[in-house]
Amino acid sequence: MTVNVVSNNGSSGIPPLVFIGGGNMASALIKGCEKKNFVSKNNIVVSVQTEKSAEKWRKQGYENVFTNTLEMLEKYPTAVYILCVKPQVFEEVVSSWPVNSRPKFILSVMAGVPLKTLSGKVSFSRQQNLNSFYFFFQLPFVSGNTTIIRLMPNVASSIGAGASTMCYERNSTIENQEIYIKYARDFAECVGTVEIIPERCFNPAMAIGGSSPAWTFMYIESLADGAVAQGLGRSEAKRLAAQAVLGAAQMVLDSESGFDIETQHFGLLKDKVCSPGGTTIEGVRTLEKNGFRSAVMEAVIAASSKADDMAKATAK
Ligand SMILES: NC(=O)C1=CN([C@@H]2O[C@H](COP(=O)(O)OP(=O)(O)OC[C@H]3O[C@@H](n4cnc5c(N)ncnc54)[C@H](OP(=O)(O)O)[C@@H]3O)[C@@H](O)[C@H]2O)C=CC1
Numbered sequence: 001m002t003v004n005v006v007s008n009n010g011s012s013g014i015p016p017l018v019f020i021g022g023g024n025m026a027s028a029l030i031k032g033c034e035k036k037n038f039v040s041k042n043n044i045v046v047s048v049q050t051e052k053s054a055e056k057w058r059k060q061g062y063e064n065v066f067t068n069t070l071e072m073l074e075k076y077p078t079a080v081y082i083l084c085v086k087p088q089v090f091e092e093v094v095s096s097w098p099v100n101s102r103p104k105f106i107l108s109v110m111a112g113v114p115l116k117t118l119s120g121k122v123s124f125s126r127q128q129n130l131n132s133f134y135f136f137f138q139l140p141f142v143s144g145n146t147t148i149i150r151l152m153p154n155v156a157s158s159i160g161a162g163a164s165t166m167c168y169e170r171n172s173t174i175e176n177q178e179i180y181i182k183y184a185r186d187f188a189e190c191v192g193t194v195e196i197i198p199e200r201c202f203n204p205a206m207a208i209g210g211s212s213p214a215w216t217f218m219y220i221e222s223l224a225d226g227a228v229a230q231g232l233g234r235s236e237a238k239r240l241a242a243q244a245v246l247g248a249a250q251m252v253l254d255s256e257s258g259f260d261i262e263t264q265h266f267g268l269l270k271d272k273v274c275s276p277g278g279t280t281i282e283g284v285r286t287l288e289k290n291g292f293r294s295a296v297m298e299a300v301i302a303a304s305s306k307a308d309d310m311a312k313a314t315a316k
Pocket residue numbers: 020021022023024025026047048049050051053054069083084085086087089092093109110111152153154155210211
């Protein structure tokens with residue numbers, strides 16, 4: 001791989017972007033980075049499990065689609081590999097790869113698979129893992145020549161509004177590793193924002209960045225349902241609810257609102273909406289009575305704990 005990797009614009013000589021797994025997350029990332037011209041369609045490679053999914057990708061104009069990752073590895077030895085399969089199947093996928101032709105650069109978007117596990121399983125076949133002298137002395141997160149970076153994106157990457165987190169371990173013995181790290185960062189930034197964090201914080205960050213869009217959709221749906229119950233039309237209710245959530249999020253992030261995210265408390269914003277003796281405070285009272293904040297906190301803790309459990313399971 002060459003320094004071209006940092007200026008990926010789809011022209012010749014640029015390493016292809018290979019997605020192992022072509023489901024929801026891969027689709028969102030591909031859509032997002034194509035939109036920003038980070039990569040062109042003909043430089044995207046997708047590997048899926050079933051012929052049905054392969055056909056779906058081909059129908060959308062993607063020509064480099066595989067149902068056999070070994071064939072793909074042979075054809076694209078110097079590509080950027082993005083692991084987008086479920087954590088439960090990744091070992092099955094990588095254990096079939098020949099040991100001496102493993103990718104040099106892997107971005108993993110999988111929840112619940114720590115760098116150490118990735119490193120151990122990507123760099124050594126299962127048999128070698130059990131038998132090899134080096135298994136016991138391998139570097140913690142980077143084995144052999146493979147640089148592995150964990151990236152936790154979210155579905156909003158599809159429209160360039162993703163919120164990703166990233167973690168990695170530097171290893172000075174790997175040539176050009178800074179280039180790989182910059183590439184990963186550029187990739188994440190092209191589909192939204194990215195926070196670089198230590199791996200020990202990865203699972204709670206995954207819950208907020210990766211999972212919370214699902215809960216936010218539920219929240220928007222519930223807002224709309226409440227208004228529909230009171231007689232508002234469904235379409236108006238959906239649009240209003242979504243725009244209200246978007247506007248509130250923008251006020252938190254945009255200091256033009258007068259709010260400083262670094263130093264101020266969310267209560268300041270909340271209090272601006274609650275007119276004394278008014279309607280909003282009645283809603284606040286009802287939410288508190290029904291454990292709203294606690295329910296949200298418990299959801300974050302549950303998702304993060306699930307990733308902890310998955311990490312234990314995938315390490316075996
Ligand atoms: N969905 C999200 O919002 C987010 C997901 N992630 C992570 O992304 C990863 C994928 O999740 P998601 O996209 O939701 O899952 P999906 O179920 O939508 O996609 C999984 C994909 O993996 C493919 N696959 C399964 N087995 C193999 C195999 N042996 N070789 C090649 N491809 C295979 C499937 O192929 P086929 O279609 O043929 O079955 C499918 O395309 C997970 O690890 C998850 O933690 C991270 C952040 C957010």
